[in-house]
Amino acid sequence: MRLKVISLVIGILSGLSACSTTEKTSNTSVRENNSQQQPTVDVLNAAGLYNKAMSKQSITKIQLLYSARETAIEEQDWRTLELACLALESKSSVDHVQNKLYIALARKEMANYTAALAILHTLSEQLKLPEHQAWHQYLMGSIYASQQLPKKALVHYFKSANIASQHTLSLAGLNDEIWLALQQLSSYALERFDTGSVIQQGWVKLAKYQQIYLGAGVELHQAMNNWQRRFVNHPASYILPREVTESVLLAPYKTSKLAILLPQSGTSERLGVALKNGFLAATDSIPHTEVFFIDETLTQADIEQQLQTNEVDFVIGPLLRSNIEKLQSSDVIAALPTIYLNTQNHSTNSVPHHYYFSLNxxxxxxxxxxxxxxxxxxxxxxxxxxxxxxxxxxxxxxxxxxxxxxxxxxxxxxxxxxxxxxxxxxxxxxxxxxxxxxxxxxxxxxxxxxxxxxxxxxxxxxxxxxxxxxxxxxxxxxxxxxxxxxxxxxxxxxxxxxxxxxxxxxxxxxxxxxxxxxxxxxxxxxxxxxxxxxxxxxxPEQADIEQRLFAMAFDAVTLISEIKQLAKIPGKxxxxxxxxxxxxxxxxxxxxxxxxxxxxxxxxxxQLNEQAPLPLFMQNSMELGEVHSNRSN
Missing domain, CATH: 3.40.50.2300 (Response regulator)
Structure with missing residues (x-):
């Protein structure tokens, strides 16, 4: 039986149905050959099914391995998936192309990208079924995406999407992956992708509209309606209600009372003066905004009191990392959107409306x-x-x-x-x-x-x-x-x-x-x-560091109206x-x-070339793929 639906677990892949001449058992019961006893029901996980299969022979072993393979995908037990597929490799009744694709999936999920790519390259000449071709391209794209190479990922994703569209295949998860990759592209890169099939152009134009109109609810809604009339029944249609809703939430911050924390005393006072000049230059062009300068060297309690007294709705600063750490425990600061003027010591950010801007x-x-x-x-x-x-x-x-x-x-x-x-x-x-x-x-x-x-x-x-x-x-x-x-x-x-x-x-x-x-x-x-x-x-006589801080302060104010959109779209x-x-x-x-x-x-x-490089393991895998292709020819 050839099943025309490929379903993916949590945006990846739950798998093709097994193509086999054998009859598969259920995931919970296995009838022993030549057994005179009433069958018992074993509730086993993927590893348990695999272990049991390895103790059996003949058709029972194959049936249990199939069950272990499917259960491993459901449980995301990638090691057991690999073991079950490797055990099926020697069986003549197995769809070997499909089975190798499963192995590539397992190794990709275990971050063994070199081995996954090696398998995918060897399969390139063996893909006869549309299901296999679509899955193959999806896996190739997902490996590139895992290495933050969205442009290369999209080349394969669009090939997979076109195959799926031509053969009425459903790849659940592929659409989300395409949308995620598109949001990491700059407007220039999106223009370069705005070609090819109707499927590809529909995706790219939707991403372009989002970049242009994000935060502008009415304009975005109108653009989405125009897109929908042009691309009827496009696979991206499901995204429209979600994006319009999110656009309202991503309306720019409207700041009426801005607090700026900078050093106004001590050894860093000179840096604070340079920043203040930049802030004043930038806020001159922002009407109806009150600006309060607060010395960041004050105690946490004093800073909180000034923020509350002035009913501040946005904060920029502090500059010094020690003062950032001092204020990160503040409930008052936690409630306010904030652009810190330095990086943090740890790599996680627990407050979604706190941002970090530094001359890194x-x-x-x-x-x-x-x-x-x-x-x-x-x-x-x-x-x-x-x-x-x-x-x-x-x-x-x-x-x-x-x-x-x-x-x-x-x-x-x-x-x-x-x-x-x-x-x-x-x-x-x-x-x-x-x-x-x-x-x-x-x-x-x-x-x-x-x-x-x-x-x-x-x-x-x-x-x-x-x-x-x-x-x-x-x-x-x-x-x-x-x-x-x-x-x-x-x-x-x-x-x-x-x-x-x-x-x-x-x-x-x-x-x-x-x-x-x-x-x-x-x-x-x-x-x-x-x-x-x-x-x-x-x-006319300011030092380089003061000039750079002036520019940093100016940009920090400019970021207020754009920062929500920048956080939403990495390519913007x-x-x-x-x-x-x-x-x-x-x-x-x-x-x-x-x-x-x-x-x-x-x-x-x-203008110098800054094309994103391929990770070393991908370079090696591509060389192996080229060697294999030359030998095949």
Missing amino acids: PEHEVEQAMVHFLAKKYQKPMLLAPDSNSGNRLVEHFTSQWHRYSSAEPEVGFYTDSKNMAKIIAELLEVEDSKQRIKTIESLYRKTDIESETRSRQDIDVIYILGNSAETRLLKPYLDVNVSTFAPKIPLYASSRSYSRRIDITDKNDLDGLFFTEQPWMLPNAVDNKNLREKYQQMF ELVGLTGNLSIKGNNVIHRRLKWAQYSKQQIRLV
Whole structure:
């Protein structure tokens, strides 16, 4: 019997019906062959059924294994599902393609993605039935989705959806997975997907409408009605009532009394002044909003009293992490929507309307790493100060890099300007080259020998994590230590390397260097040119940190009207002074910075490739799949 319905357990897959010439027993009773006794009823779970099957022979064993397989899916007992399927592998009466798909499902659910992908690649040439083809594509997509690769997941999801539509198959759970993946795409990515079959276009247009009209109940309702008239009986239709309802709940925060907590005393007072300037600039354009500045260094009781006395309905701050921790136990703060101006020490957020916004350097380290992988660089070299922050950023880069590459990055920590040259020479193995030259010269003392040092050839990109002064010292050392015989190694740096104040008068020795930076700090990178001009007139001598905090404060106010929507749609972005802002998860604001390059003593904006990389296990599985495909051909 071929069952045309594929049902999935909790958004995954509960399974195809077994295609077999044998008669299956129920999940709770098994009649023994040649038994003269009245049958007894055993209520067994999947593991129990599997264990019992392994003690039997012939058809009874097969029937029990089928029951164990189905029960394992219902119970989400993936290990038992794998064992039952492996035991069925040798049976001639089993649908082996279907059985292998079950094994791939089990291994995928146990996070053994490499083994799951290997099976799916070997099955590519054996998929004859539409049911198998749809299930195969769904599993491929779900593995990509598990690795936060929604664009690659959707390619397979849409193939699965098209097969299901053509053959009247129902894949419960697939629609939710498609919708979840679509919400992680930017508006630009959605435009790229708005093609292909009617099924695909219907899904993508619905996601585009949601991004455009989310929070605007009337407009969204009208757009949804138009969509429904165009895409009659589309599988996404079930989403419409839910999305319209949620849109009302996601109406932007309406703030009439805004409290801003910042340091107004102590060693961080200067930072508080810089933030205050940004808040004042941003709130000038928000009518009918009262703003209350509160010193975040006050006691929790004093802060709560001021919040209640002024009947505050939204909070921004504090800045210092210690003060965030102080207030997170406050019931008053817990009741108010809040944007903290720093990250939290722990990774979970128990309050859904609390958000975390910081100038997190880890974000730009990840951004650089993604670009290196998109450029197919194999061996990066990192240069960082031997400090807590330098070690932390190098560790973060390295841990992320290992997800996508088996190559070990070269790392050099310098303590001061004096040992920079030594560290670079050692990493590039220039000293070894010099020693070889000396050896040859000693052998041919009476002969004039022309020589030039050579640096190692495997380093293909260098990433500097030092500040602006350190970068200006490191760059010349790198220039003179890289062999003239070797291709020029591209140089990159983080925003720590850039200083707007220093660069006004000194861009020497940095030609060719790429770096990430928030738009506010770069020339001609911010759309609001009037704001930048006014700032320059009012604060011409402010330090880089104060300029960055001004932009952060300005963006924090701008986020108030957008933050609900950003939290709902991971692919939605707000173009801010500090970068393109989005929320990937856990209510943490993620920043995507601008790329810039020093060129002929000028700074120019550049667009660099940031295509999401494939995890290492997927790269290996794809290579195996290609080998298998070539052998089949």
